[in-house]
Amino acid sequence: MFEHVPAYPGDPILSLNEDFQHDPRQNKVNLSIGIYFDDAGALPVMGAVREAESALLGSIGPRPYLPMTGHAPYRDAAQALVFGADSEARASGRIATLQTIGGSGALKVGADFLKRYFPNSQLWLSDPSWENHRVVFESAGITVHTYPYYDEHSGGLRFEQMLDRIKSLPPQSIVLLHACCHNPTGVDLDDAQWAELVPVLQQRKLIAFVDMAYQGFGAGLEEDAACIRLLVSSGVPLIVANSFSKNFSLYGERCGALSVVCESADEAKRVLGQLASRVRANYSNPPTHGARLVAGVLNAPALRASWEQELSTMRERILAMRKRIYDGLNGHVEERLLTRYLAQRGMFTYTGLTEIQVERLREEHAVYLLRSGRMCVAGLNERNVGYVASAIASVVK
Ligand code: PMP
Numbered sequence: 001m002f003e004h005v006p007a008y009p010g011d012p013i014l015s016l017n018e019d020f021q022h023d024p025r026q027n028k029v030n031l032s033i034g035i036y037f038d039d040a041g042a043l044p045v046m047g048a049v050r051e052a053e054s055a056l057l058g059s060i061g062p063r064p065y066l067p068m069t070g071h072a073p074y075r076d077a078a079q080a081l082v083f084g085a086d087s088e089a090r091a092s093g094r095i096a097t098l099q100t101i102g103g104s105g106a107l108k109v110g111a112d113f114l115k116r117y118f119p120n121s122q123l124w125l126s127d128p129s130w131e132n133h134r135v136v137f138e139s140a141g142i143t144v145h146t147y148p149y150y151d152e153h154s155g156g157l158r159f160e161q162m163l164d165r166i167k168s169l170p171p172q173s174i175v176l177l178h179a180c181c182h183n184p185t186g187v188d189l190d191d192a193q194w195a196e197l198v199p200v201l202q203q204r205k206l207i208a209f210v211d212m213a214y215q216g217f218g219a220g221l222e223e224d225a226a227c228i229r230l231l232v233s234s235g236v237p238l239i240v241a242n243s244f245s246k247n248f249s250l251y252g253e254r255c256g257a258l259s260v261v262c263e264s265a266d267e268a269k270r271v272l273g274q275l276a277s278r279v280r281a282n283y284s285n286p287p288t289h290g291a292r293l294v295a296g297v298l299n300a301p302a303l304r305a306s307w308e309q310e311l312s313t314m315r316e317r318i319l320a321m322r323k324r325i326y327d328g329l330n331g332h333v334e335e336r337l338l339t340r341y342l343a344q345r346g347m348f349t350y351t352g353l354t355e356i357q358v359e360r361l362r363e364e365h366a367v368y369l370l371r372s373g374r375m376c377v378a379g380l381n382e383r384n385v386g387y388v389a390s391a392i393a394s395v396v397k
Contacts, residue, residue: 070099103243181346328389
């Protein structure tokens with residue numbers, strides 16, 4: 001019956017991660033998958049999360065289904081974090097926010113919602129973007145295009161070309177933007193560029209779909225969400241997918257949220273209902289545990305302060321590793337391949353290494369990067385950074 005089913009070639013990032021797990025070499029370094037490891041090379045359990053979990057386990061009771069929209073205290077805390085506790089849109093009840101299965105689930109529920117209510121709209125992604133963006137939106141039946149973004153030569157942004165393309169899109173087109181810590185390039189818009197882009201989105205009547213998977217890993221929790229606050233105050237139709245996978249180190253708990261900013265509380269109520277209907281059609285309702293942990297931390301001032309502190313330490317460790325690899329490569333690679341380690345932000349850097357160089361890094365040195373040359377800087381630590389720098393220096397010679 002199932003003979004005609006072809007083999008799934010696998011997801012390129014997840015497959016590479018599996019290859020890494022099976023690599024027997026002692027000196028192997030995983031810089032492929034987007035996961036934050038601490039300086040000991042371990043996946044951290046954040047102190048505040050551990051405390052919230054202990055408290056939860058002491059009082060855990062029955063586990064009924066959550067509503068389709070998710071755990072109410074989680075939804076509220078997620079909305080406050082993304083839009084700001086004192087957001088006008090939030091106070092007037094015009095943001096529809098629901099709990100989703102990670103940031104990926106938020107993208108899918110958002111895509112299904114858009115397909116239903118904007119059936120003629122097509123989506124534009126940055127070139128390049130996180131590979132799964134295309135997969136998720138196409139699987140919802142949305143046609144996907146790209147806008148110019150990354151400048152291969154300088155390792156920076158092709159902002160003028162990006163803006164020109166966006167200026168030419170038909171009304172109601174959907175533009176997917178990364179709030180901060182762009183995956184895979186590490187290249188973000190600066191404040192002046194956001195200020196230039198936002199009126200274009202507004203005048204052209206475009207729908208902004210902002211993906212924020214790394215809040216807190218760029219310049220800080222508030223700073224990383226500044227573009228969202230700007231979009232809201234400018235009245236751009238806005239959908240936001242956010243994830244707690246990275247900033248809570250809760251990858252497997254699948255904690256995300258989807259928010260749609262509406263014009264009135266009444267509209268938000270209807271939109272929330274239709275988002276819930278998309279959840280019902282996909283997986284009925286979201287899981288409990290991770291949502292309780294995140295809400296437990298964000299809604300308890302002492303735990304929240306501890307979480308913010310630990311997140312700052314993670315952000316600073318990434319910055320320190322950027323400096324260390326820069327120093328290690330200084331004098332060994334050409335300038336344009338060097339400065340990007342300091343200029344690009346967040347977990348990722350597009351190294352500019354060729355596919356062949358990336359392959360040599362893996363085969364000869366057990367250093368794993370994505371084929372595109374994307375490096376997860378958060379996989380570097382004091383013990384491996386010198387080794388990685390000399391491995392890169394040897395393959396670019
Ligand atoms: N968007 C981007 C840009 C990402 O990098 C990721 C995670 N790699 C996601 C969304 C999905 O996040 P989650 O793991 O919470 O589904």
